[in-house]
Amino acid sequence: MFRKLFIILLVIGLLGISMAALAVEKKVFKVTAEGWYFNKYPLEKAAELFIKDHPEVTFEWTKAGDFEVAPLMLAWSRNNYIADIAIVASPSEAVAFQAKGLIVDFEDVLKGEYAKDKWLPGFLNECTINGKVYAIPTDAEIMTLVARKDYAAEAGLTDENGNIIPPRTLDDLYTYLEKLTIKDKSGTTIRYGMDVNWDVAYMIYTYFSGIQALRGTIYDENGNLDFSSKEALDLLNFWQRGVKEGLISTSSLVDHSGPRNNMKSGLAASMWEDHARVIEIGKVVGQDKLEIVPIPDALTNGTISYCMSLMIPKTAQNITLAKAFVLEQFNADWFAYYLMDNWGKLLGLKRHLEGRKDLPIWQTISKISEKTVSLPKMIDHARLVDLMTTEIHNMLKMNQTPEETLANIRQKSSKLNLVK
């Protein structure tokens, strides 16, 4: 009798548990992002807040390698569901995904407070393909100079308020570097005037930020990317001369973090990279010692902006939820300010930049951003980046002249598909 009762109770219990489990069955929401996003972006907190409004959702995170595009492309091409949101590529790679018809557009949700005119145009343009927005900017950056105010003050390069006087020309900037560089008795540099990021991940942005600032356009008179103007030659001569004279460090040739590490350790007095580093370096050396300095003429002509992008694949199983998460949490004010205050990273909405305009760093960034442009979308973007990196590295390290460098880039890029 007892045995029968026990079995009945056991069956009822198991049924009850199963029913309860079914009742609270949750939607698994998959997010794939490059590993570093999990360190810098408050993704977990965003998920918690999102779950409050959408209790049926549970998050599953996957870390991807940097620019891990090919595996995703293969998986999505085979209709595999591996993510609802993927944050693994720059908009130039989004072009490839869009060409294959693998990602969804955001046109239906870019309304009201998220309407297209509410975004910083450079970044949203980057994510726009054939008139439709296929990606949402993440990690939006503006190429600029970041400099140590204390070193500049020692070198007599500051005004009465202690702010660095912006150099007006490349010659001015060269004089700054001479004053900021310190060498020992043997002539070995012990503090570089500048560290320029020439890593493959930055090269195209670094080069064209100089061209845009100096010329006000990145195109030559024929409408092609500029590798022929006087300013292009001046820029390469400036870099090569700076390296030869020991004023500019080449740490980035083997380590993309070299420039920021040299700034943190005091081995470089300034750097040519993206604006966000000012916050990261400030955490080590003190924010009061750093300043964003426009590349010569950048206040008039602007510079280059670039961003990473967030995409939603067509194979996603929670597309509506994914779009909601992107707008409600990923672009929420608290999320954006956390990124700006802690890592200097912008997202893309104008109101976030406006909201921090009381701080000098963001004031300067806001001014520079007004004329800032993004690079065109090119089918052979990756080939052009590698070509420029190889040739400019050859110039910096192998005695190739700037004239030869530009000629090689022109000749080799003529075979590439650089459709705007």
Added chain:
Amino acid sequence: MVNNRTKISNITPWLFILPSLLIIGIFLLYPLTNSIYLSLTNYNFVYSDKPEFIGFENFENFFSDSYFMVALKNTFYYTLVFFPLLILFSFLLALLLNSKIKGVGLFQSAILLPIVVPLSLAGVMFTWILTENFGILNHLLGNILRLPQLTHFWLGEKETALNSLVAVGLWKYVGFSVILFLCGLKSIPSDIYEAAKVDGANPFQRLIYITIPNLRGSFLLVGIWSIIQAIKVYDQVVVMTKGGPGNSTMVLYLYAWKNAFEYFDMGYAQAIALFTGALAFIISVSFNIILKPERK
């Protein structure tokens, strides 16, 4: 009845090797055949609808592709430096470990330890060791040994970058080739040495006339293995230099990878990969023919 038994006994061996054949067919022959086919096509897997057959055009393009030629030259250089140095170092270390010196066990562990370190991790470690401003090597040379003229931007200078990669490869692979040489040394009968001693042969003569000829098989094995390792060098280049500065450390497999997964040009990438594989095969076979003991 007998006929049936013969038939079954004829089929049985095939049944035993069937699983292996299937595995080889699925995971080796099919990809290889597909790879050969793709190498004869123009196929960008993002922008092309399907592969377009172009014959040997991808292979012909090698000669007009200056970056390919640089990658080929660098791969040859890496192989030509790595292969003899690996043989020399591992042979000398094996001789040392085979001797009866005190503390040889500890030394043996130290040499064999790099085998268990993943090459990618070793790459990261050496990147830090070789860093210009904060690296241990430059600190040792400049500050401790007081030889600042020997300090370099090891991975950032054209003259030292590829040689630094060779050094990391040697550190990583020397342990394994030492094992191969040690096996050869242990298999040489001691009575040959004893007879030679009786005949008055000095240690150098014993090395030249007994040890080296008896290690021909080990030399062959280490030689072929090191050539293959050198031609397919990839990991440490990706981790340490990504082919730079400029293209001074660009090697064939990295160039193939770039074409495949950065430029999505699968046809050309397959052609480079096949060429590299064929190169390793031809050099290994040649080495085998040269060093293989003659049949008497």
